[in-house]
Amino acid sequence: MEALLEVSNISVSFGGIKPVDQFELHLQAGELVGLIGPNGAGKTTIFNLLTGVYTPSEGYIKLDGKTISNLKSYQIVQQGIARTFQNIRLFKSMSVIENVKVAFNNRLSYTLPDRLFNTPKYKAQEEWLHNEAMELLKIFDLQDDANEISMNLPYGKQRKLEIARALAVNPKLLLLDEPAAGMNPQETVELMNTIKLIRDKFNITILLIEHDMQLVMSICERLVVIEYGKIIAKGTPDEIKHNERVIAAYLGE
Amino acid sequence: MEKKKFNPTITFIVAVLGSYIAFIVCMQQGIINNYISGIIVSILINVIMAVSLALVTGYLGELALGHAGFMAIGAYGAAITTMHLELPIYIEFPIGLMFGGMLAAIVGVIIGIPALRLRGDYLGIITLGFGEIIRIILNNMKITNGARGLSGIPSYSTFTITFFITAITIAILYKIINSRTGRAIVAIRDNEIATDCVGISTFYYKTLAFAIAAFFAGIAGGLYAHYHTVLVPSSFDFMQSIEILIIVVLGGMGNLFGTIIAAIVLCTMNEVLRSFSEYRMIAYSLVLIIMMICKAKNITFTSLKAKLTNKKGA
Numbered sequence: 001m002e003a004l005l006e007v008s009n010i011s012v013s014f015g016g017i018k019p020v021d022q023f024e025l026h027l028q029a030g031e032l033v034g035l036i037g038p039n040g041a042g043k044t045t046i047f048n049l050l051t052g053v054y055t056p057s058e059g060y061i062k063l064d065g066k067t068i069s070n071l072k073s074y075q076i077v078q079q080g081i082a083r084t085f086q087n088i089r090l091f092k093s094m095s096v097i098e099n100v101k102v103a104f105n106n107r108l109s110y111t112l113p114d115r116l117f118n119t120p121k122y123k124a125q126e127e128w129l130h131n132e133a134m135e136l137l138k139i140f141d142l143q144d145d146a147n148e149i150s151m152n153l154p155y156g157k158q159r160k161l162e163i164a165r166a167l168a169v170n171p172k173l174l175l176l177d178e179p180a181a182g183m184n185p186q187e188t189v190e191l192m193n194t195i196k197l198i199r200d201k202f203n204i205t206i207l208l209i210e211h212d213m214q215l216v217m218s219i220c221e222r223l224v225v226i227e228y229g230k231i232i233a234k235g236t237p238d239e240i241k242h243n244e245r246v247i248a249a250y251l252g253e
Numbered sequence: 254m255e256k257k258k259f260n261p262t263i264t265f266i267v268a269v270l271g272s273y274i275a276f277i278v279c280m281q282q283g284i285i286n287n288y289i290s291g292i293i294v295s296i297l298i299n300v301i302m303a304v305s306l307a308l309v310t311g312y313l314g315e316l317a318l319g320h321a322g323f324m325a326i327g328a329y330g331a332a333i334t335t336m337h338l339e340l341p342i343y344i345e346f347p348i349g350l351m352f353g354g355m356l357a358a359i360v361g362v363i364i365g366i367p368a369l370r371l372r373g374d375y376l377g378i379i380t381l382g383f384g385e386i387i388r389i390i391l392n393n394m395k396i397t398n399g400a401r402g403l404s405g406i407p408s409y410s411t412f413t414i415t416f417f418i419t420a421i422t423i424a425i426l427y428k429i430i431n432s433r434t435g436r437a438i439v440a441i442r443d444n445e446i447a448t449d450c451v452g453i454s455t456f457y458y459k460t461l462a463f464a465i466a467a468f469f470a471g472i473a474g475g476l477y478a479h480y481h482t483v484l485v486p487s488s489f490d491f492m493q494s495i496e497i498l499i500i501v502v503l504g505g506m507g508n509l510f511g512t513i514i515a516a517i518v519l520c521t522m523n524e525v526l527r528s529f530s531e532y533r534m535i536a537y538s539l540v541l542i543i544m545m546i547c548k549a550k551n552i553t554f555t556s557l558k559a560k561l562t563n564k565k566g567a
Contacts, residue, residue, distance in 0.1 A: 074455070082451070083450055092443050094443060122432075
């Protein structure tokens with residue numbers, strides 16, 4: 001079976017530093033994979049490479065067999081990769097539901113003239129949009145906050161809203177950058193269940209960065225460990241737990 | 254949510270027709286004389302300028318200091334068209350206005366493509382520069398009659414025409430803002446990187462907003478030309494852009510209704526305080542400072558109203 005995402009030996013360098021060096025990754029459709037590593041290992045840089053924020057200086061990235069490493073960010077999203085951010089980036093002044101609606105933009109096709117004359121096409125699409133957006137919010141238990149300004153949400157809900165917004169673009173692959181950061185243990189457990197749920201419900205592939213080892217070990221099927229931009233271990237959570245390189249990287253030798 | 258919602262379209266049409274009839278009645282009764290109705294026309298032109306700039310500065314969140322330049326293009330474009338066409342007013346005036354607006358929009362796109370790569374102060378400076386370039390080009394072209402300006406432009410911008418064009422402009426901008434285009438534009442203001450990461454081409458929407466704003470500034474220019482009947486490039490200088498920007502800032506940056514009110518209040522004040530016109534800039538800066546303090550402390554009309562009603566309740 002051909003991989004959904006094929007990352008082949010990508011590297012990037014800023015000046016003399018190589019935050020990502022010969023990184024490779026193959027994701028099958030429907031997998032839930034964790035990307036872990038000590039602070040500064042280059043995890044977020046890999047996400048930035050996958051989403052077109054940086055262009056790899058070597059290697060290539062293929063999604064569904066199509067090379068995407070030379071596309072711009074918004075084009076990569078249109079190909080089917082959505083992401084969340086480590087430091088939350090919501091549309092602060094907009095309401096919760098508007099945040100999600102923005103992300104539906106590419107799935108709507110009405111034009112400005114349609115809007116100016118309130119054509120049936122516009123009305124039908126906006127109605128569909130509203131229902132879809134509410135459905136998404138329900139999955140994350142945000143439906144009661146739909147008209148709240150997103151900036152006023154508590155932190156945990158802001159994180160959930162970011163995931164909801166990412167799902168709204170209808171991705172094949174979802175990249176979660178520390179989804180549980182700043183959440184309390186109970187919220188983390190809830191989030192773990194939600195992540196599993198959306199993987200099955202939307203039939204998508206998920207790659208996540210996380211520092212909460214309990215979360216990572218319990219939901220990921222495979223793990224990739226990196227240090228200084230290089231892969232040091234790959235395997236199931238159990239294999240990683242007992243891998244000496246990984247223990248050394250985290251605890252020192 | 255429980256509150257009964259008014260249909261915005263019907264409310265708007267009623268408000269527009271109501272105020273139009275009120276104005277017409279006042280004019281016929283002689284309460285509003287020719288001098289005042291002339292002032293009302295220039296206020297309406299400023300309203301169009303302000304709401305179009307509000308799209309770029311308020312909703313898109315980009316500082317643009319060259320709006321008068323687009324107005325100038327529209328004014329000259331429309332004036333030259335109607336002066337050269339020998340057609341009845343109801344044919345040549347719409348053609349002239351559309352031509353002026355389209356010309357301004359095209360220049361807006363041409364300027365926008367390089368300029369919108371920049372943000373914040375840098376974009377402000379480059380649009381300021383482009384605005385001045387437009388003015389200087391107009392100053393040196395044969396067809397615009399250089400610094401002496403154009404005269405003998407037909408006087409087409411009556412109260413009725415200007416009033417309805419203003420109403421249509423507001424309606425169109427309101428609809429644009431409340432559509433997927435508007436959502437994308439506000440998203441760019443809130444967080445450009447996140448907008449990119451939900452698959453929206455920020456560059457496309459920025460250029461689009463810039464072009465729409467330039468188009469309406471061009472229409473306003475066309476009305477201006479056919480109201481004053483003479484055009485000189487120096488009336489579209491940097492200060493003109495600033496005055497429009499002040500209206501948008503006072504209107505609350507990203508509030509269409511507030512922008513309209515601010516345009517009406519400021520332009521009326523200008524006329525009332527004509528005899529103190531040299532102190533106008535002092536008044537402007539004072540108002541701006543008050544505005545900034547209010548903004549920093551989050552004082553808005555809504556919060557003031559909430560405070561007052563709370564007191565009554567207690």
